[in-house]
Amino acid sequence: MIRPRTTLLVAVLFLAIATIYYALSQDAGGTTMLVALAIGMGLLSYTLALGSPKG
Amino acid sequence: MATTVLTPSTARARSGLYDWLTTTDHKKIGILYLASSFLFFLVGGILALLVRAELAQPGLQYMGESAYNQFFTMHASVMLFLFVIPMLAGFGNYVVPLMIGAPDMAFPRINALSFWLLPLAGVIMMLGFVLGGAAAEGWTSYSPLANSKYSPGVGTDLWIVGLILIGTSSILGGINFLVTIFKMRAPGMTMFRLPILVWTVLVTSVLVVLGTPVLTSALIMLFIDRNYGGAFFDPASGGSAVLWQNVFWFYSHPAVYIMILPAMGIVSEIIPVFSRKPLFGYKAFVFATAAIGALGFSVWAHHMFTTGSVYLPFFSFMTFLIAVPTGVKMFNWIATMWKGSIQFSSAMLFVLGFLTMFLIGGINGAFSASVPVDFAIHDTYWIVAHIHYVLFGGSVFAVFGGLFYWFPKMFGVKLNEGLGKLQFVIMFIGFNLTFFPMHELGVAGMPRRIADYSPMAGWNDLNLVATIGSILVGVSVLPFLWNVFVSLRSGERAGDDPWEGNTLEWATTSPPPPYNFDRLPEIRSERPVFDQRHGLPGPAAGH
Amino acid sequence: MTASADVLVPADRGETLEELVHIAEEHAKGGISNPVLGMILFIASEVMFFAGLFAAYFSLRANAPVWPPAGNAEFDLRAHIALPAVLTLMLILSSVTCQIGIWAIRRGDRKGLMRAFTITIVLGILFLAGQLYDYSQLGFGVNDGVFGSTFYTLTGFHGAHVFAGVLMLGVILYRGMAGQFSGRHHDAVEATSLYWHFVDVVWICLFTLLYILN
Numbered sequence: 086m087i088r089p090r091t092t093l094l095v096a097v098l099f100l101a102i103a104t105i106y107y108a109l110s111q112d113a114g115g116t117t118m119l120v121a122l123a124i125g126m127g128l129l130s131y132t133l134a135l136g137s138p139k140g
Numbered sequence: 141m142a143t144t145v146l147t148p149s150t151a152r153a154r155s156g157l158y159d160w161l162t163t164t165d166h167k168k169i170g171i172l173y174l175a176s177s178f179l180f181f182l183v184g185g186i187l188a189l190l191v192r193a194e195l196a197q198p199g200l201q202y203m204g205e206s207a208y209n210q211f212f213t214m215h216a217s218v219m220l221f222l223f224v225i226p227m228l229a230g231f232g233n234y235v236v237p238l239m240i241g242a243p244d245m246a247f248p249r250i251n252a253l254s255f256w257l258l259p260l261a262g263v264i265m266m267l268g269f270v271l272g273g274a275a276a277e278g279w280t281s282y283s284p285l286a287n288s289k290y291s292p293g294v295g296t297d298l299w300i301v302g303l304i305l306i307g308t309s310s311i312l313g314g315i316n317f318l319v320t321i322f323k324m325r326a327p328g329m330t331m332f333r334l335p336i337l338v339w340t341v342l343v344t345s346v347l348v349v350l351g352t353p354v355l356t357s358a359l360i361m362l363f364i365d366r367n368y369g370g371a372f373f374d375p376a377s378g379g380s381a382v383l384w385q386n387v388f389w390f391y392s393h394p395a396v397y398i399m400i401l402p403a404m405g406i407v408s409e410i411i412p413v414f415s416r417k418p419l420f421g422y423k424a425f426v427f428a429t430a431a432i433g434a435l436g437f438s439v440w441a442h443h444m445f446t447t448g449s450v451y452l453p454f455f456s457f458m459t460f461l462i463a464v465p466t467g468v469k470m471f472n473w474i475a476t477m478w479k480g481s482i483q484f485s486s487a488m489l490f491v492l493g494f495l496t497m498f499l500i501g502g503i504n505g506a507f508s509a510s511v512p513v514d515f516a517i518h519d520t521y522w523i524v525a526h527i528h529y530v531l532f533g534g535s536v537f538a539v540f541g542g543l544f545y546w547f548p549k550m551f552g553v554k555l556n557e558g559l560g561k562l563q564f565v566i567m568f569i570g571f572n573l574t575f576f577p578m579h580e581l582g583v584a585g586m587p588r589r590i591a592d593y594s595p596m597a598g599w600n601d602l603n604l605v606a607t608i609g610s611i612l613v614g615v616s617v618l619p620f621l622w623n624v625f626v627s628l629r630s631g632e633r634a635g636d637d638p639w640e641g642n643t644l645e646w647a648t649t650s651p652p653p654p655y656n657f658d659r660l661p662e663i664r665s666e667r668p669v670f671d672q673r674h675g676l677p678g679p680a681a682g683h
Numbered sequence: 684m685t686a687s688a689d690v691l692v693p694a695d696r697g698e699t700l701e702e703l704v705h706i707a708e709e710h711a712k713g714g715i716s717n718p719v720l721g722m723i724l725f726i727a728s729e730v731m732f733f734a735g736l737f738a739a740y741f742s743l744r745a746n747a748p749v750w751p752p753a754g755n756a757e758f759d760l761r762a763h764i765a766l767p768a769v770l771t772l773m774l775i776l777s778s779v780t781c782q783i784g785i786w787a788i789r790r791g792d793r794k795g796l797m798r799a800f801t802i803t804i805v806l807g808i809l810f811l812a813g814q815l816y817d818y819s820q821l822g823f824g825v826n827d828g829v830f831g832s833t834f835y836t837l838t839g840f841h842g843a844h845v846f847a848g849v850l851m852l853g854v855i856l857y858r859g860m861a862g863q864f865s866g867r868h869h870d871a872v873e874a875t876s877l878y879w880h881f882v883d884v885v886w887i888c889l890f891t892l893l894y895i896l897n
Contacts, residue, residue: 095434102438110451114386114742115441118354121734122437125350129318129727136715137322137331246717315724319717349728357735364836369826372739372836378752378829383742387735 089134096127164248165654166237169255171550173230174543176259177223182617183266184218187211189614192574196607198595208591209276210269210295216279217299220399221306222262224535228402229254229313231542232341234550236317238645238652239335241326241660246319250312257309265302268295275299278589280392281362283373283384288366297366300359307352307359310398314348317341326644328663332426335643335666336419339426340405343433347394347401351437355391358384382449389440397436399531400498401429403538404469407491410545411473413639414488415480421472422666428465428472435462445514452511459509466502470495485639486560490541493568497533501526504579519589522582528575540567540620548638552650553631559623567616573609577602642667722874726881729844733885736840740833740892751897752830757822760834760897766820770813771890774845777806778883781852781876791866797859800852803879807849814842834893841889844882851875 103119106112160168190211194202203211233251237244245251268274274295277285286296321334321342334342362384364370371377373384412419419425435458441450442459473495482488504526507513517523540563548554586599593599637646646669648657661672715723744750751758760767780802787795818835825835855875858864864872 098434099437106438106451106454109454112386112451112742113745114383114738115390117738117741118387118390118731118734119438121730121737122350125727125730125734126346128730129346129349129724132715132720132723133318133322136720138325138714247721250721311725311728315721315728318724319721323714323717323720349724350731353728353732354735357732357739360840361736361739361832361836364825364832369824370832370836371826371829372743372832378743378747379832380743380746383739386742387738390735390738 087134089131092130092134093127095130096123099123099126162252164244164252166233166245166248166251167550167652167654167656169251170230170232170234172255173226173233173258176255176262177227177230180218180222180262181227184215184223185614185617187215187218189610191215192607192610194591195593195603197604198593198597198600200592203591205591206273206276209278209589210274212589213275213278213299214265214269217265217275217303218262219531220279220395221303222258222265224399224531224539225306225310225395226258227539228344228399228535229310231337231406231539231546232317232344232402233313235546235645236338236341237320237324238549238648238656239338239643240321240324240329241644241657241663242320242324243656245316246324247316251316254309254313254316257305257312261302261305261309264298264305268293268298271295271298280388281384283362283365283381286362286366286384287374291366297363300363300366304356304359307356310348310352314345314352317345318349321345326660326663328668329644332423333663333666333668335405336408336422336425336429337402337405337643339429340401340408343429344398344401347398347433347436351391351394351398354387355395358387358391361387382444382447385444385447386441389443390437393440393443394436396530397432399535401432403494403535404429406538406542406545407473407494408469409643410487410491410541411476413545413641414483414485414491415477416483417476417480418642418667418670419472420475420478421468424468425472428468431465432462435465442509442514445511446518456509456511460506463502463506463509470499470502485544486555486557486564487541487544487639489561489564490537490544493564494534494537494541497529497537497571501529501531501533504529517582519587520582521578521586521588524588525575525578525582528571528578532571532575537567540564545639546645547627548634549645549650549652551628551631552634553627554634554638555627555631556623559619559626563616563619563623566612566619570609570612570614570616574606574613575609577606577609581606637669637673640670640673642670644668647672716870716873718870718874719877722877726877729881733840736833736837737888737892740837743829743833747829750830752828755823755827755830758830760894763817763821764894766813766817767890767894770810770817771886773806773813774810774883774886777803777810778880780806781879785873785876788864788869788872789866793859793864796864796869796872797856800856800859804849804852804856807845807852811842811845811849814838837889837893841882841885844885848875848879848882851878 099119100123103116103123106119107116160172163169163172190203191208194200194208233245266274271294273293275281275291275298276293276295277291281296281299284290321338325334361370361372365372365374365379371379373379373381375381408419408425439455439458439462441455444450445452445455504522508517508523508526544555544560581599581602584597584599584602586593586597593603634650636648636650638650639646643666644657644660644663645652647661661668664671714720751760757763780799784796784799784803787793787799823831823834825831852875855864855872858871
């Protein structure tokens with residue numbers, strides 16, 4: 086099973102998308118949602134990996 | 141729960157109706173989901189037939205524009221939110237705990253709540269028809285059309301409230317699925333031994349949990365604008381009409397993956413069983429599913445190319461990118477069937493229908509992702525053709541495939557194969573007659589959401605063909621209803637494992653006991669029942 | 684049914700009941716309990732709910748020529764910051780008392796939990812009352828352009844979440860008075876406290892954004 090810390094890469098991925106998006110479009114609304122998505126995805130995948138029984 | 145392995149408790153005898161109304165058994169709730177969704181499928185279908193009847197010829201024959209607007213709006217809302225999404229959630233509810241070897245969902249009572257919110261929401265949305273007109277601004281409800289000036293009726297407010305309730309139901313259901321899948325797997329059922337359907341439900345649940353609340357916030361802002369003088373979407377007071385589209389599509393684009401991923405999961409379960417081969421490229425499939433889920437969140441503005449206020453290259457590129465994992469899946473399915481001994485059962489026929497129709501829907505979708513093409517076809521019948529090829533040709537065909545596949549497990553009897561094939565043929569022909577001409581109509585410039593058109597526009601013949609096709613689709617549902625009726629009365633007994641399946645639901649009785657399993661086979665691969673049947677690779681001896 | 688392990692175990696090798704229960708419990712070890720996991724996922728979902736509202740706020744604010752919009756002197760909330768600042772301190776304090784309650788029940792001290800949660804509920808109710816009073820003192824309404832709409836929607840829906848949190852804390856208090864919860868079994872308490880902390884964090888963001896960076 087993947088280590089919980091590794092799942093935080095999902096958050097990094099969405100932060101990267103948010104950064105690229107903001108650099109290209111300067112759209113505040115879309116960027117807010119993508120950044121929040123990074124937080125949500127990170128929280129979700131980290132706790133799921135942490136909470137899952139081994140095996 | 142380990143003790144129930146040895147001492148299964150007998151179900152208390154209660155009156156049947158009371159039992160169904162108060163049940164927390166995931167299998168009964170799953171069947172309730174399927175039944176209520178099918179009811180809404182019939183309602184949405186009748187609305188669609190009314191829309192097509194009006195469009196058969198130019199001029200207004202059967203209804204006024206206002207009624208027409210209500211019918212197409214409610215057709216879309218019912219089909220998307222009360223049929224496709226709950227229908228797939230119903231399959232997930234019934235099958236996922238069985239597939240991972242769990243006794244039930246993680247939160248059985250929340251599961252019951254998730255279901256019962258749906259009929260309530262459906263009734264609230266429909267109330268508009270008797271309270272002076274249902275929502276009539278399209279299921280996308282764009283401002284300023286949806287504001288209190290241009291849509292003054294109470295129908296839109298009821299629509300908003302209904303949709304918020306459905307969203308709440310989805311979120312609770314998604315959380316339930318995630319906790320179930322991560323916490324309740326039987327020992328040995330590792331993540332990379334999960335059946336593909338479970339993986340697709342997992343990714344779908346992530347999309348639901350993180351996407352749906354954004355729609356809720358958008359709906360709340362719309363409600364405040366309409367009822368309390370808010371200014372979110374009103375440019376005259378500093379608001380922004382495009383803001384609605386941004387927040388709306390931030391949910392509603394991932395929503396199309398919510399509506400297709402579990403259908404892909406159903407297809408991935410059925411194809412290996414009826415091709416007598418293992419699924420080709422299991423891990424590629426898992427990663428493709430995850431990639432669709434991740435990319436699905438960064439393509440929302442391809443619905444807004446023509447607004448002039450989104451960055452076109454970013455969204456166009458991301459949209460093209462999302463075709464790659466979808467293509468991976470398509471080739472995996474084909475490679476699974478390659479050189480297999482394919483059995484053309486009704487379930488498999490519907491799945492083959494899915495493959496071919498979804499391919500067309502995927503390809504015409506890729507056309508729409510191209511910005512210059514989209515500028516030409518935006519809001520024309522091309523888009524209507526695309527959405528129906530992926531949602532009807534995709535999801536609905538997979539849903540019927542799934543119904544034929546799991547019906548024996550749910551009720552212990554098989555559906556009639558002859559009637560199933562008859563239904564498939566009528567539905568497949570009717571579907572293509574209805575929606576293929578819409579490509580032509582779109583390219584010829586016919587806009588969507590109009591009740592009337594000029595007889596000189598050259599759209600008469602194709603519209604008539606589409607209407608005839610829609611009647612065929614309507615007729616094709618009749619053999620299915622008859623099939624369910626006669627099969628439940630006197631269908632062929634199915635036995636525990638009628639299709640020689642691969643996954644754990646076939647290791648228990650049909651229908652399964654309330655606690656699901658008397659005992660589980662060893663889980664050494666993603667096909668534990670196949671392993672057990674063939675004595676591979678391990679024990680299972682001594683029984 | 685063993686409460687700690689809701690999993691079925693493949694029973695192929697003639698294990699005894701004790702062995703099966705042991706396997707199931709070992710299997711479920713090291714994870715987060717179902718209610719706590721469910722609550723964290725719900726919080727992730729709530730993050731996205733507030734993201735939608737915040738996105739509207741940022742987007743409208745970025746497009747406005749001046750912020751706060753001209754025409755109403757009352758829009759300058761920094762002149763109005765005293766009461767909200769006190770309310771903020773109260774909410775932060777309530778998070779602390781909530782956590783003290785958690786530490787108490789982890790030691791098995793139910794009395795300590797009840798005492799701490801009672802204070803938390805009182806602070807929550809005071810916050811809500813203070814916010815309602817604050818609303819009555821403001822010189823603009825929800826229909827005063829984008830400023831009024833975003834302000835009342837953001838703070839109002841946060842208030843609704845505080846209200847829900849107070850109800851949840853109340854249920855915990857009621858269950859505690861009925862003699863439930865112990866050092867080993869208090870998942871619902873942990874889940875409720877996570878929700879309360881989340882509501883607190885959202886308010887700190889709102890306070891910073893609406894009052895300090897206005």
